Amino acid sequence: MEKIDIIVIGGGIAGAATALGMVRRGGGKVVMFDEQLPSQRLSRGNFGLTWFMPKGANNPTYALWSRMATMHWPEFAAKLEEESGYDVELEWNGGAMHAIGEEQFNAYGESVKKMTDVCREVGLDYPVRMLDRDEFAAMIPSMRLGDEVSGAMYSAEQGHVNPLCLLGAMRYAFQKRGGVYHGGTSVSAITPKGNGTIELTTSKGKFVAEKLVVAAGHGSTRLLAELGEQLHIYPQRGQLIVTERVKKVLNFPILAVRQTMDGTFMIGLSTEDTAHDVQVTVEAMNSQAKGAIRLFPELADLNWVRGWGAIRVMTPDGSPIYEQLSEHPNIYVLAGHSAVSLAPVMEKQISDWILDRDIAPQISQFSNGRFNV
Known part of the structure; x- marks a missing residue:
């Protein structure tokens, strides 16, 4: 039976970014399994925004986490393109959220003020400003705004990417650095062993790992239920x-x-x-x-x-889940929306957490247990 340092279940953007981060940091032998079910392929079907705005309007920690991620997107993309040879088609040219009518415009303005104050408290900027209708129109001179558009919330420090190219680049770079990728592979059972290892039963046989990362989207629910863990997604x-x-x-x-x-x-x-x-x-x-x-x-x-x-x-509050199981501390769970925007923190902070390196203080605020009330 093959023994592995770390297994990642889930080869989407979240799993691939984390797996890439671990091989870049010398995490040993890392293997990624990807089942590729049609209903689970969100990494191939999303909009591709690399945004922090307006995430975390009701959760300051998530707002900070999103801002941290997007701050590193240009550097993250440049390194990934150099390493993989893929063009991820990042356009770091800003982004806006348009308002219809004065009431919505004013509500956006209040949100910007609130999030600016939240970020300032921990020394982060929140480079978002409100554009009135004329300012917004002037920034997109080749298109005409509809009559009801009153303006927009705008930041120059965000953009968009090709999700298919991003996913391909991360998987390629992961394998180039020695990671092992098994596509079309289903996992039927996770069995913690008495010696502290974890045995996986898969469609390609059994594997044993020192650590396990479960990032299989909705497939994670079934796998974790067998361990007595209810995943709140x-x-x-x-x-x-x-x-x-x-x-x-x-x-x-x-x-x-x-x-x-x-x-x-x-x-x-x-x-x-x-x-x-x-x-x-x-x-x-x-x-x-x-x-x-x-x-x-x-x-x-x-x-x-x-x-x-x-x-x-x-998730019930829209923020991600990062969980280290209390009964099985060598099993980690990653789940949630906005994997494209959060890819840089998955590659750096989440991989460091799993490898017991520098642990970002925000991670503890995203436990699965926060919903057990």
């Missing part, structure tokens, strides 16, 4: 639609609308409680299209060519 469907390729005219992404490097417009701002159903619906497509056209009326003239659905991994 639930599925939420999001749908996206994409246009034909056109001339690049949108200077930076908006929360619900972005234009990729190849010229396609992408729309995605739906939240649906549909369990693990990933199908697209006319109702959601219609609603999202109307919202996008309300922002940019000329989008009505484009051909919309493709749509898909993906299942988010959500």
